[in-house]
Amino acid sequence: MTRSSLTTNHLTITGSSIRRTTIGSALGGSKRSCRTGATAIVVVTLFVVMVLFSFFAINIANIQRHHAASQIACDLASRWGVDMISRGERPARVERQVRELAFRNWTVTQNLNKDWLRENRQNIEVNVEIGMAQPDESGVFTFVPGAQPFNAVRVDSSAFTSVVGFVEDGSTEDTSILVARDATSVALERDVCLVIDRSGSMTFDLETGDWMMDSSWHAYNAMSNSSSSTIQSESHQWWWYWPHPQRSRWSTLIPAMYGLADELQDTEQKEKFSIVSYSTEYARKIYDHSHQYLSFSMDAAEIETTPGFNYHEQVELVDFKYTWDKPVMGGTNIAAGIDEAVAVLTGPGARPNAFKTMIVMTDGQANSGRDPIEAARDAAQMGIEVHTVTFSSQADINWMKAVAEAGSGKHFHAPDGDALEEVFRRIANIPPAALID
Amino acid sequence: MLPRSHQNAAVSERSVTKSDRSNSAKRPSRRTRSRSTRCRRGIEAVEAAITLPLLALVMFSTIQITHRWHVEKLLKIASYEAIKAGASKDGTSEDAIRVFQEHCEALGIEGAVLRINRPRFDNATTGTYLNVRGTAPARFNRLPAPVNLTLDGWMSGGFVYHRKEGL
Numbered sequence: 001m002t003r004s005s006l007t008t009n010h011l012t013i014t015g016s017s018i019r020r021t022t023i024g025s026a027l028g029g030s031k032r033s034c035r036t037g038a039t040a041i042v043v044v045t046l047f048v049v050m051v052l053f054s055f056f057a058i059n060i061a062n063i064q065r066h067h068a069a070s071q072i073a074c075d076l077a078s079r080w081g082v083d084m085i086s087r088g089e090r091p092a093r094v095e096r097q098v099r100e101l102a103f104r105n106w107t108v109t110q111n112l113n114k115d116w117l118r119e120n121r122q123n124i125e126v127n128v129e130i131g132m133a134q135p136d137e138s139g140v141f142t143f144v145p146g147a148q149p150f151n152a153v154r155v156d157s158s159a160f161t162s163v164v165g166f167v168e169d170g171s172t173e174d175t176s177i178l179v180a181r182d183a184t185s186v187a188l189e190r191d192v193c194l195v196i197d198r199s200g201s202m203t204f205d206l207e208t209g210d211w212m213m214d215s216s217w218h219a220y221n222a223m224s225n226s227s228s229s230t231i232q233s234e235s236h237q238w239w240w241y242w243p244h245p246q247r248s249r250w251s252t253l254i255p256a257m258y259g260l261a262d263e264l265q266d267t268e269q270k271e272k273f274s275i276v277s278y279s280t281e282y283a284r285k286i287y288d289h290s291h292q293y294l295s296f297s298m299d300a301a302e303i304e305t306t307p308g309f310n311y312h313e314q315v316e317l318v319d320f321k322y323t324w325d326k327p328v329m330g331g332t333n334i335a336a337g338i339d340e341a342v343a344v345l346t347g348p349g350a351r352p353n354a355f356k357t358m359i360v361m362t363d364g365q366a367n368s369g370r371d372p373i374e375a376a377r378d379a380a381q382m383g384i385e386v387h388t389v390t391f392s393s394q395a396d397i398n399w400m401k402a403v404a405e406a407g408s409g410k411h412f413h414a415p416d417g418d419a420l421e422e423v424f425r426r427i428a429n430i431p432p433a434a435l436i437d
Numbered sequence: 438m439l440p441r442s443h444q445n446a447a448v449s450e451r452s453v454t455k456s457d458r459s460n461s462a463k464r465p466s467r468r469t470r471s472r473s474t475r476c477r478r479g480i481e482a483v484e485a486a487i488t489l490p491l492l493a494l495v496m497f498s499t500i501q502i503t504h505r506w507h508v509e510k511l512l513k514i515a516s517y518e519a520i521k522a523g524a525s526k527d528g529t530s531e532d533a534i535r536v537f538q539e540h541c542e543a544l545g546i547e548g549a550v551l552r553i554n555r556p557r558f559d560n561a562t563t564g565t566y567l568n569v570r571g572t573a574p575a576r577f578n579r580l581p582a583p584v585n586l587t588l589d590g591w592m593s594g595g596f597v598y599h600r601k602e603g604l
Contacts (some may be wrong), residue, residue, distance in 0.1 A: 046488075047492060053499070054495050058502060059500050061506045062512065069510075069513055079521070079599075085451075430526065
């Protein structure tokens with residue numbers, strides 16, 4: 001007989017009070033006492049599991065929150081870096097400011113106060129790399145640090161964030177986890193299409209809005225001077241005025257287009273440029289400057305120049321064409337211009353990986369074709385950014401704002417020629433920055 | 438050979454074991470069993486009354502805290518989109534607010550307000566530090582629960598900083 005069996009005997013014989021103790025009940029007491037203890041154990045176990053689950057859920061939520069905020073810090077910093085690079089800032093200055101911006105957003109993310117920062121600044125790491133990113137044939141960008149010309153900035157940052165539910169033994173690693181994020185922004189190549197209005201209102205006086213023809217050159221003189229009775233009898237079909245070379249809206253558009261060409265030449269990126277014009281479809285018989293009888297027709301939208309790098313030549317072509325060859329006349333079918341520009345920007349002359357921008361200029365309001373808002377929305381769905389420019393006081397600003405919004409672009413208003421050139425120059429400088437990583 | 442005292446104990450063990458067997462063979466009366474069940478149920482009810490509220494407290498606290506952080510994360514993302522729009526070259530405060538509201542609407546956040554610190558986007562020169570903070574009232578955006586365990590007031594996505602862009 002063993003000692004334990006003797007002990008058991010003794011307990012059984014001598015005391016029923018043993019049954020009242022929890023341990024005794026759990027190990028070998030009666031059914032009633034046993035169940036009472038078991039419930040408590042189950043509840044305690046469940047409570048511990050719930051608390052552990054809570055810690056797990058809270059930590060996951062906290063980490064997710066910090067990841068999102070950290071990503072935002074990297075994105076904004078790299079975006080600012082590309083903005084600085086595009087403005088020709090020195091790399092050292094770019095790096096310093098990008099680091100500072102990322103650090104500031106990190107600080108906010110971690111809810112850190114100044115005292116903590118002073119002591120623990122080294123816990124946050126922000127690395128900034130400046131280089132070049134180019135897309136391969138499939139459109140995937142590869143970033144090469146240090147490669148020139150600089151067109152991309154990469155920001156890589158990390159910091160420890162605290163977690164709950166772990167015993168703190170004084171070391172950072174036990175109560176914190178590392179949150180690391182990075183972002184790369186690149187200034188993309190751009191294909192730019194200028195969509196100009198050649199409706200009859202472009203011959204109006206810029207200030208008064210009245211007809212402003214060049215009486216020495218307009219075709220009406222040719223018709224009235226003609227000895228042909230046929231021409232005179234049909235003269236109502238043939239009126240056509242050349243835009244005034246100084247005071248008409250058209251004449252102020254041309255210098256602004258030259259300004260745009262200058263600015264595109266000066267930007268860091270190499271844009272492919274093209275020009276589309278629009279009014280409404282028409283057919284006319286007219287006399288040209290040399291009193292030659294002409295019969296011709298124009299579509300609602302015409303491709304004036306195909307995508308290329310000869311910016312000034314393209315503007316000269318348009319300038320010559322509408323000064324010597326074709327009339328500025330017809331209604332305003334803005335949607336036709338947008339659709340034609342989409343065809344140009346997605347056609348064979350455009351670069352498939354380039355960022356695509358359309359600048360839609362008008363001096364009036366659409367009175368033909370479908371709603372330009374729908375056209376802009378279609379363009380945006382094809383990845384084309386549609387900026388709109390209203391020119392003169394007679395333009396429908398609110399409508400064109402809506403068009404720009406539908407086209408994920410911006411709206412600008414220019415009351416006169418100088419302002420129009422300024423707007424064109426500004427749009428040429430909008431950097432098509434994009435996050436590629 | 439065991440000592441005498443141990444022999445006696447062995448004898449007693451045998452007799453007690455037999456006695457226990459005979460006792461266990463006896464079924465408790467219906468009355469006794471009924472009293473025992475009632476007692477057990479009472480104890481369990483007391484234990485449950487103490488522990489279930491605690492478990493509910495832990496569970497609802499966890500859900501509400503994590504949901505609050507989730508809403509704050511969404512506010513941060515909306516603030517990020519807003520400051521991008523407002524800090525661009527021609528961006529205005531109105532642009533920032535419009536973008537913020539659009540994102541909050543899409544994300545299902547109600548009553549959200551974008552707080553723009555000075556200087557305003559419109560007048561800022563290139564490189565000026567700007568910051569915004571997206572907030573939303575907690576009472577419109579918390580999950581329905583028997584007890585509100587999170588604080589009232591405003592949920593905040595925290596500050597987002599950016600510089601006024603030049604191009």
